[in-house]
Amino acid sequence: MRYKRRRKKKILSTITQPPPPLKEEKKAQDKDLVESKGKPAEENMEEKKETTWEELGLSESMLQAVKNMGWKKPSEIQRESLPFSLKGKDIIGLAETGSGKTGAFAIPIVEALLNSPQPYFALVLAPTRELAYQISEQFEALGAEIGLKTAVIVGGMDIIDQAIILAKRPHIIVATPGRIVDHLENTKGFSLRTLKFLCMDEADRLLNMDFEKELDKILDVIPTERRTFLFSATMTSKVKKLQRASLSDPVKIVVSHKYQTVSGLKQHYIFVPAKFKDVYTTYILNEMAGNSFMLFVATCEHSQRVAMMLRNLGFLAIPLHGKLSQPKRLASLNKFRSGEAEILVATDVASRGLDIPQVDVVINFDVPTHSKDYIHRVGRTARAGRSGIAITVVTQYDVELFQRIEDLIGQKLTKYPTDQEAVMILLERVTEAQRIAAMELRDSLSGGGKKQRGHRHQRQKQKGRHSGRR
Structure with missing residues (x-):
């Protein structure tokens, strides 16, 4: 995979025994790590305390939006990443699933949109259609007060209908890589030359699903002068390569161990x-x-x-x-x-x-x-x-x-x-x-299963009637 490097401004009875035991593993350390420019900074971190949304410096409309969504306090990934992303930094976030990653990238994007509204403001890439729809719902909820418009551009839907939606110039596009590339190449008048934000969610999955070529094409046609967020559950060699190609001087936030399941x-x-x-x-x-x-x-x-x-x-x-x-x-x-x-x-x-x-x-x-x-x-x-x-x-x-x-x-x-x-x-x-x-x-x-079963059922009923007459 060859990415175009971005410019540097940036478990019965028959079986009674369980499987044989494994070797003892070392316990994972329960320590979070925040890195900036690749250098560990845990020694500079103070003991964690409860952080409020207000302390993160959100605007009044965003404070009301997170309250309306029932988010009482920031999750760990949100607490650690927002101070940097709200100040204009690129972010690479590694966090376990269910940790609030969507809010971690959606909040700064909507905040920036409040200050500088424009169509085609952000592109969010997701590996699956279902995830794309879910991300879109969160964006719409966070931006309800300002009339934020989103477009979900995924496979399995009519491409002409999608082109019409894109022509309405939504603020946020949430897409799977393959389908957005289709539109970039074939939909007349559609481009992302003025894009301000690129976010890649579940980046490890994007790469495991062989979207490398599509990602390369997207990176080739969007502005180099942009903000980029990359969120992933794991840091693989492919993710590292994507990070080098797409992010500029990022702050790395690690709030989970590499392969840890949640304590609850x-x-x-x-x-x-x-x-x-x-x-x-x-x-x-x-x-x-x-x-x-x-x-x-x-x-x-x-x-x-x-x-x-x-x-x-x-x-x-x-x-x-x-x-x-x-x-x-x-x-x-x-x-x-x-x-x-x-x-x-x-x-x-x-x-x-x-x-x-x-x-x-x-x-x-x-x-x-x-x-x-x-x-x-x-x-x-x-x-x-x-x-x-x-x-x-x-x-x-x-x-x-x-x-x-x-x-x-x-x-x-x-x-x-x-x-x-x-x-x-x-x-x-x-x-x-x-x-x-x-x-x-x-x-x-x-095919035609219902019809076939119906015919069989009808024949059986008729046979039963004849048997009864005899």
């Missing part, structure tokens, strides 16, 4: 044979009824099948994955947020960046292949100081992956207690739900 999170595992995975998951959902769940799976097909199976068992479950159309993805999110659905069966597309406040329990139905994804999945709960529970379902095939996770986070997960007799009572019902879900999935993949 209770982490458990259950160790089960693969063939009983569905029934044990159903047991957990029954035992913890009344909570909201995000259930993570490995593939789009798993998301559909598990959601169908759970619905056949009477749960309010909906899928969320990359093969759904954009309107369906948004509909799934909205149903879950509103409480209309209690279980969101998601692929990793939803493991980063989505702030769904009422998530009580995260279940890793499939152990993530990449250990770092565990951090982002379980980060959906215990957000912003709240408590939460994460349970990982480990089969005989997942032991090595599970050990890697424990190794990565430097702690042992505790075994979640289960009643084997109670689990087996559910087996017959779950098996029938699996069978029906498999039929439904097969019909949906072949």
Whole structure:
């Protein structure tokens, strides 16, 4: 990847034992680090005290906006970064998911817009469509008093409709890299030559999703004289390279350890044979009824099948994955947020960046292949100081992956207690739900499933009538 360097102004009976133990890991130090120009400055930091929004120097309209949003006090990333960003510095922020990163970059952008309003003021890049919509909602809430206009430019939506929205000259554009490049290259009259702010959220994910070329094109056509914010959960070599190419003399804010899970999170595992995975998951959902769940799976097909199976068992479950159309993805999110659905069966597309406040329990139905994804999945709960529970379902095939996770986070997960007799009572019902879900999935993949099932049902009714007459 070649970036154009910016100019220098700038876890049954058949298996009874848990996985073997791992080596003891050193405890992570609970110290935050603020760096300026790459030099640690913790020795200059005073002991942290509660900081108010007023002390950060926000304007009266912004103080009212954060109050209206229910933000009682700044989060750590906000408390550490805003004094610099409000004074005009570029920022690279490393913080755990759910730490308030969106507010950390949205507040200074809206404050600057108050002082110097203009269209196409800021471009915010996000790795997923859902995250882009969420960021846009926060910008609109923060800028409600001044009539701030945003445009969400993502794939899966009509490009002509998006061009019309861009022609209305919004203040803030929140986009996925691929689609904004489409518009920069093909939408007549659209350019970002007057852009004042560039923000890249979830930068590590942007790069893992192979958006390097798109980022390069964007950096090539926007002004070098601009403010740039880069926020990421992890600092990878690719992120470092992007930092060098896009930021000028940045202040680096680190408010979390490299692979740390939040303190309010209770982490458990259950160790089960693969063939009983569905029934044990159903047991957990029954035992913890009344909570909201995000259930993570490995593939789009798993998301559909598990959601169908759970619905056949009477749960309010909906899928969320990359093969759904954009309107369906948004509909799934909205149903879950509103409480209309209690279980969101998601692929990793939803493991980063989505702030769904009422998530009580995260279940890793499939152990993530990449250990770092565990951090982002379980980060959906215990957000912003709240408590939460994460349970990982480990089969005989997942032991090595599970050990890697424990190794990565430097702690042992505790075994979640289960009643084997109670689990087996559910087996017959779950098996029938699996069978029906498999039929439904097969019909949906072949197309016209409802029509085919309707014809079969009609033939069976007619056959029954004939049998009755005999």
